[in-house]
Amino acid sequence: xxxxxxxxxxxxxxxxxxxxxxxxxxxxxxxxxxxxxxxxxxxxxxxxxxxxxxxxxxxxxxxxxxxxxxxxxxxxxxxxxxxxxxxxxxxxxxxxxxxxxxxxxxxxxxxxxxxxxxxxxxxxxxxxxxxxxxxxxxxxxxxxxxxxxxxxxxxxxxxxxxxxxxxxxxxxxxxxxxxxxxxxxxxxxxxxxxxxxxxxxxxxxxxxxxxxxxxxxxxxxxxxxxxxxxxxxxxxxxxxxxxxxxxxxxxxxxxxxxxxxxxxxxxxxxxxxxxxxxxxxxxxxxxxxxxxxxxxxxxxxxxxxxxxxxxxxxxxxxxxxxxxxxxxxxxxxxxxxxxxxxxxxxxxxxxxxxxxxxxxxxxxxxxxxxxxxxxxxxxxxxxxxxxxxxxxxxxxxxxxxxxxxxxxxxxxxxxxxxxxxxxxxxxxxxxxxxxxxxxxxxxxxxxxxxxxx
Amino acid sequence: xxxxxxxxxxxxxxxxxxxxxxxxxxxxxxxxxxxxxxxxxxxxxxxxxxxxxxxxxxxxxxxxxxxxxxxxxxxxxxxxxxxxxxxxxxxxxxxxxxxxxxxxxxxxxxxxxxxxxxxxxxxxxxxxxxxxxxxxxxxxxxxxxxxxxxxxxxxxxxxxxxxxxxxxxxxxxxxxxxxxxxxxxxxxxxxxxxxxxxxxxxxxxxxxxxxxxxxxxxxxxxxxxxxxxxxxxxxxxxxxxxxxxxxxxxxxxxxxxxxxxxxxxxxxxxxxxxxxxxxxxxxxxxxxxxxxxxxxxxxxxxxxxxxxxxxxxxxxxxxxxxxxxxxxxxxxxxxxxxxxxxxxxxxxxxxxxxxxxxxxxxxxxxxxxxxxxxxxxxxxxxxxxxxxxxxxxxxxxxxxxxxxxxxxxxxxxxxxxxxxxxxxxxxxxxxxxxxxxxxxxxxxxxxxxxxxx
Numbered sequence: 001x002x003x004x005x006x007x008x009x010x011x012x013x014x015x016x017x018x019x020x021x022x023x024x025x026x027x028x029x030x031x032x033x034x035x036x037x038x039x040x041x042x043x044x045x046x047x048x049x050x051x052x053x054x055x056x057x058x059x060x061x062x063x064x065x066x067x068x069x070x071x072x073x074x075x076x077x078x079x080x081x082x083x084x085x086x087x088x089x090x091x092x093x094x095x096x097x098x099x100x101x102x103x104x105x106x107x108x109x110x111x112x113x114x115x116x117x118x119x120x121x122x123x124x125x126x127x128x129x130x131x132x133x134x135x136x137x138x139x140x141x142x143x144x145x146x147x148x149x150x151x152x153x154x155x156x157x158x159x160x161x162x163x164x165x166x167x168x169x170x171x172x173x174x175x176x177x178x179x180x181x182x183x184x185x186x187x188x189x190x191x192x193x194x195x196x197x198x199x200x201x202x203x204x205x206x207x208x209x210x211x212x213x214x215x216x217x218x219x220x221x222x223x224x225x226x227x228x229x230x231x232x233x234x235x236x237x238x239x240x241x242x243x244x245x246x247x248x249x250x251x252x253x254x255x256x257x258x259x260x261x262x263x264x265x266x267x268x269x270x271x272x273x274x275x276x277x278x279x280x281x282x283x284x285x286x287x288x289x290x291x292x293x294x295x296x297x298x299x300x301x302x303x304x305x306x307x308x309x310x311x312x313x314x315x316x317x318x319x320x321x322x323x324x325x326x327x328x329x330x331x332x333x334x335x336x337x338x339x340x341x342x343x344x345x346x347x348x349x350x351x352x353x354x355x356x357x358x359x360x361x362x363x364x365x366x367x368x369x370x371x372x373x374x375x376x377x378x379x380x381x382x383x384x385x386x387x388x389x390x391x392x393x394x395x396x397x398x399x400x401x402x403x404x405x406x407x408x409x410x411x412x413x414x415x416x417x418x419x420x421x422x423x424x425x426x427x428x429x430x431x432x433x434x435x436x437x438x439x440x441x442x443x444x445x446x447x448x449x450x451x452x453x
Numbered sequence: 454x455x456x457x458x459x460x461x462x463x464x465x466x467x468x469x470x471x472x473x474x475x476x477x478x479x480x481x482x483x484x485x486x487x488x489x490x491x492x493x494x495x496x497x498x499x500x501x502x503x504x505x506x507x508x509x510x511x512x513x514x515x516x517x518x519x520x521x522x523x524x525x526x527x528x529x530x531x532x533x534x535x536x537x538x539x540x541x542x543x544x545x546x547x548x549x550x551x552x553x554x555x556x557x558x559x560x561x562x563x564x565x566x567x568x569x570x571x572x573x574x575x576x577x578x579x580x581x582x583x584x585x586x587x588x589x590x591x592x593x594x595x596x597x598x599x600x601x602x603x604x605x606x607x608x609x610x611x612x613x614x615x616x617x618x619x620x621x622x623x624x625x626x627x628x629x630x631x632x633x634x635x636x637x638x639x640x641x642x643x644x645x646x647x648x649x650x651x652x653x654x655x656x657x658x659x660x661x662x663x664x665x666x667x668x669x670x671x672x673x674x675x676x677x678x679x680x681x682x683x684x685x686x687x688x689x690x691x692x693x694x695x696x697x698x699x700x701x702x703x704x705x706x707x708x709x710x711x712x713x714x715x716x717x718x719x720x721x722x723x724x725x726x727x728x729x730x731x732x733x734x735x736x737x738x739x740x741x742x743x744x745x746x747x748x749x750x751x752x753x754x755x756x757x758x759x760x761x762x763x764x765x766x767x768x769x770x771x772x773x774x775x776x777x778x779x780x781x782x783x784x785x786x787x788x789x790x791x792x793x794x795x796x797x798x799x800x801x802x803x804x805x806x807x808x809x810x811x812x813x814x815x816x817x818x819x820x821x822x823x824x825x826x827x828x829x830x831x832x833x834x835x836x837x838x839x840x841x842x843x844x845x846x847x848x849x850x851x852x853x854x855x856x857x858x859x860x861x862x863x864x865x866x867x868x869x870x871x872x873x874x875x876x877x878x879x880x881x882x883x884x885x886x887x888x889x890x891x892x893x894x895x896x897x898x899x900x901x902x903x904x905x906x
Contacts, residue, residue, distance in 0.1 A: 098793075098795065099690070100686060100690075100794060100795040101793045101794050101795050102689070102690060102794075103793070142635055143633075143634075143635040143639070144635070145633055145635075149633060154633050154635075156639060156642070157610065166881075166885070170881055171881070172879075172880065172881045172882040172884075172885060173879075173880065173882060174882060176858055176859060176860050176878070177792075177793040177857075177858035177859065178791040178792060178793065178824060178825075178854075178858070178859045178860040178863065179791065179793075179794070179823045179824050179825070180596075180598055180602060180607050180791055180823050180825060180860075180863050180864065181596075181791060181860035181862065181863060182595055182596040182597070182598075182607075182646050182860075182862045182863065182864050182865060182866040182867070183860045183861050183862045183866075183867055183871060183874075183875070183878055183879070184646075184867065184875055184878070184879050184882070184883065184886050184904065185643055185646070185647055185651075185886045185889060185890075185904075186596070186609060186642040186643055186645065186646055187882055187885060187886065189609070189639040189642030189643065190638055190639055190642065190643050192639065193635050193637075193638070193639055194638055198638075209692065210690045210691055210692050212692060213691075233553060236555070237552070237553075237555060237663045238663055238666075239662065239663050239665060239728075239729065239730075240730075241694060275692075276692065277692075277693075277736060277740060279732070279733075279736035279739075280732075280733050280736050280737070283730060283732035283733050283736065284733070286732075287730060338631040338632065338633055338634060339630075339631060340551075340554045340556070340630040340631065340632075341553060341554050341555075341632070342551065342553040342554050370632045370633050371631060371632050372631075372632070372633060401631075404630075405629055405630035405631070406629060406630065406631045407629050407631040407633075407634035407635075407636045408636050409634065409635045409636045410631065410633050410634060410635065411633065411635050412635060413635040413636075414635070414636055414637065418636060421636075422636070422637055425629070425636055425637070426625075426626075426636070426637050427625065427626065428619075428623055428624070428625045429625040429626060429627060429637070429640055430637065431625075432619070432625060432640060432893065433637050433638045433640065435892045435893065436638060436889055436892065437638075438892075439888045439889065439891075439892045440885065440888065451637065451638075
């Protein structure tokens with residue numbers, strides 16, 4: 001019996017697909033990594049089915065690759081060795097919302113916006129915001145983060161418990177409902193960010209937050225990148241609990257104005273957001289404004305209403321789309337290093353120089369409070385010269401980040417694109433990771449070829 | 454050549470001790486677990502020496518047990534199989550303070566108060582406060598937390614990077630200086646809380662915080678435990694960033710008044726602390742007071758000056774000493790469960806009933822914002838009946854916590870005392886932990902007999 005027929009013994013026929021379009025849809029993600037078809041795509045509806053699929057795969061040494069919504073940026077969901085793509089779109093239930101414990105339990109296929117729509121009815125929200133409407137499963141498996149991480153943390157800080165199917169099909173729970181624990185090894189954090197290489201998630205318990213009484217957005221314009229970074233760093237030292245603080249360099253503001261019709265001062269700008277009670281937000285804004293002025297901020301605008309706030313963040317989020325809009329047929333490679341705050345200004349300036357020298361078009365935006373920034377490089381994926389130059393550029397930026405004690409990926413994960421930097425970044429610690437991978441996946445079926453190659 | 458002579462080939466003679474008093478000092482901690490002598494105590498001064506000791510131990514299959522200052526509460530530092538006790542008192546250097554990155558790197562023997570004295574000169578502080586003046590190495594190895602965790606997190610949230618000597622004597626770094634990363638497995642969190650069973654720490658990089666402009670302490674008195682817990686939970690839902698919120702039940706307040714000469718209302722009380730700018734702290738206090746009144750708080754006092762604040766927290770922290778003072782010659786067993794907030798009131802009331810039924814004397818205090826509470830039980834360690842009753846009481850409380858999805862230990866760690874609950878709490882996940890332990894410590898030399906038995 002072949003692979004597909006065997007899977008049809010486990011799942012109903014209509015949830016085991018080798019349809020050409022379905023295979024194609026599961027051959028790639030949002031990155032420019034080359035596509036590769038799975039042999040088959042399955043659509044389980046519960047943990048029991050997932051466990052049976054994985055057990056079968058393990059016994060037959062067939063790769064299993066979890067697939068959320070395909071919004072990954074480093075090829076994690078691409079089945080580079082074929083095998084079974086496990087699509088979680090049928091496992092998209094919000095299992096439990098518990099306002100008193102500020103906890104929610106979801107299946108992996110629930111998306112971020114779907115979750116927040118439901119949480120909103122209870123006055124709650126889940127803050128981790130990678131931009132895309134990713135699935136919670138995908139976000140947990142890459143340790144995703146984003147614009148609000150400066151205040152609310154990354155996925156690793158907000159996943160309380162994971163239900164995981166191990167290679168042999170058995171099911172474990174990595175944590176509990178307790179807010180903290182010193183019991184046993186911290187498997188939750190080990191599994192968050194493991195990109196499907198240690199097990200397959202079937203349930204995720206997240207901590208959630210009360211929606212703030214007041215949300216105010218703002219923009220602060222500086223004449224110097226160095227000053228804007230120092231202003232942001234000082235703000236964090238002082239302890240202002242800012243919810244978003246995003247750097248957009250001057251070149252990207254010029255693009256925004258040209259395409260999105262905004263009329264922003266074309267200088268280095270921090271996009272801000274404040275969450276809290278009215279009194280506290282007012283006080284935080286006042287402190288921020290005064291402190292920023294000490295660092296040469298010459299324009300400080302706030303948007304208290306939700307429409308103005310939406311417009312402001314759309315301008316920031318559409319940065320990538322704007323670049324694509326002006327370059328039809330091209331794609332964007334997004335670098336993703338994270339450096340210590342004291343090296344951030346230098347790292348951004350270095351990256352700008354590298355972009356300019358490369359002859360490619362690119363913009364820099366940064367989660368400045370975390371030291372994480374993206375240089376978005378426009379390229380034609382079929383133009384080998386452009387791809388080569390973009391890869392070189394990426395490598396220059398990664399090497400700089402590692403040289404100052406940073407990391408090659410702040411939030412996108414390793415996948416295929418950052419494998420080549422793992423030895424440089426982790427040294428002998430990579431052997432420990434490989435030993436853990438080996439002991440938990442002896443047949444190399446769990447998303448093989450990712451993180452370690 | 455015997456063990457001691459061989460170690461003297463690695464270290465100078467005066468840092469290899471078999472002195473009877475030295476052995477005795479390394480045979481126990483603050484817990485009431487039975488003492489056991491190590492064969493030898495060594496005092497390395499740097500990572501190179503630690504690496505050589507561990508490599509030697511691994512080659513000769515001799516246990517190595519790290520020892521900080523002996524303030525542990527579950528026997529983690531007790532060398533139950535003898536072997537080498539590695540004392541870190543000579544590795545007590547603060548290696549680097551980096552105010553711009555809000556990072557500090559220390560050797561494991563640095564204590565919490567030593568670190569804060571030094572950080573204070575830079576306007577910084579390290580918030581994790583387990584009460585005792587523990588070493589940072591000990592705190593990292595047990596994933597310690599305490600009164601400020603509700604705002605600043607536990608050790609796992611504040612350790613950025615660990616330098617670890619593996620069983621074979623090789624040295625790894627688990628993280629980087631970046632605030633966040635999605636690169637490789639999260640070894641930092643795996644090692645935090647591993648109690649010396651996966652490797653020996655030689656350097657620890659912590660994130661630190663700016664000292665708040667204003668610190669205000671307060672006390673809020675309620676007539677009902679249930680109401681006080683609901684008030685605290687609601688405060689967290691609303692998002693007030695309270696820095697400390699500690700529950701003390703009425704019986705313990707009565708003890709305080711009797712012994713410490715305070716004159717507090719003898720009812721269930723929340724001890725509070727607010728950190729921030731003056732405006733924000735004032736606003737937070739106002740919101741807290743109003744909200745607490747809705748839950749029946751009938752007395753709300755604040756202490757703005759540092760002397761009043763110190764007196765208030767001394768009263769809270771001395772709770773344990775007061776119990777010992779009134780019971781000369783006795784010891785205290787401290788339970789340590791953590792439960793979901795929605796089960797906290799019930800858990801505390803259940804524990805109070807169990808204490809009363811046991812006939813033992815005991816007081817309950819709780820890190821109420823985390824759902825973590827301690828029932829301190831007074832007992833004579835030589836009275837087998839009292840020890841038996843205390844153990845039974847502990848077991849009742851742990852079983853209750855696990856039945857509502859909590860954990861057997863919120864902050865003290867597993868050590869010897871919580872081993873028997875690991876299977877119940879973790880189920881099949883315990884097999885994953887054991888597999889990781891086995892692959893990273895094939896000769897069972899790293900603090901053998903802890904966590905897994």
